[in-house]
Amino acid sequence: MTIQFTCPNCDNLIAFDSKHIGKRASCQSCGQVFIIPSKDFEEPEIVETEVEIPEPVPGFYRAVFVDSWKVFADGENATSLVFVVAAVCFKFFLARGACCLNYITFIAVWGWLFGFYFNIISETALGGDKLPEITLGTGGMFFWNMVKPLFVFFTTLFIVWMPVIIMLAMLQNRGITFRNMWQIELGPRLLLQAFFLLGLFLFPAAILSMVVAADITLLRPDYLFSPIRRALGPYLVVFALLITAAVLESQTRQFTGANPAATIAYLALNLGVQVVAIIAMRSVGLFYRHYGCYFLW
DSSP states (O other): OEEEEEOTTTOOEEEEEGGGTTOEEEOTTTOOEEEOOSSTTOOOEEOOOOOOOOOOOSOHHHHHHTGGGHHHHOGGGHHHHHHHHHHHHHHHHTTTOSTTHHHHHHHHHHHHHHHHHHHHHHHHHTTOOSOOOOOOOSTHHHHHHHHHHHHHHHHHHHHHTHHHHHHHHHTGGGTOOTTTTTSOOTTHHHHHHHHHHHHHHHHHHHHHIIIIIOOGGGOOHHHHHHHHHHTHHHHHHHHHHHHHHHHHHHTOOOOOSOOHHHHHHHHHHHHHHHHHHHHHHHHHHHHHHHHGGGOOO
16 A cells, blocks of 8 residues: 655655655655654655755666676576566467467566566665565465456556547547558648657656656656656667567567477567567566656655
């Protein structure tokens, strides 16, 4: 559960997970130190200290491009990496499953992987440099741990692309659909394309807010644009890594029963994409770790 309240110094809206109740924290906007309250919008206890204006933590690029590779060599991450390999192989070899088995496999594996990705973002954002432990759960929790990440992912996409969805609904009578909106033409199609690309650009900041703060009300334009505007270069790195992972994934092929050489190549590409994806998810968390002072929550 998320606890929301306002900073006693600057009235900035702040959100923390309920597990942090009673701990010291500081406002990312003004630096005021306080004790996290136990109820929503309860006035936090002020901790008397000299208020310093927070500054970004240096070393973002090194953390992304150099330190991220260390997670693959750390023996403590072996279990998590084996899980990723097993999930990818499970999806790869059951792609031609009978009846609807391939669809069930697709949903289950991506649910587990998205849950793993989001845990990487959260752990990295809060200072961890290890891959998260795997907790699939049993019974109802097993199903929930598979469905919840997909719900978070598609809810975030829906919100950042809401202008596109609304415009497509309004332009149905003009024959404009998602498939033909990319035709080069001034007017509604060009505006749709601009909104689509803007939503895609905002997605890393939006998913970071949903995963770390776990509060849908924080997906406000001013909250999303503030860190992007003030740390544009690092954010472009995060965006580029996520797009690279998505494009590579779109080029993957599942098991087709082809010759062994093709099968090995296809499987290697599927596994290689996960390396890029893990680094991309770490970059999202590292963006918050290094530039959290620019976030308004």
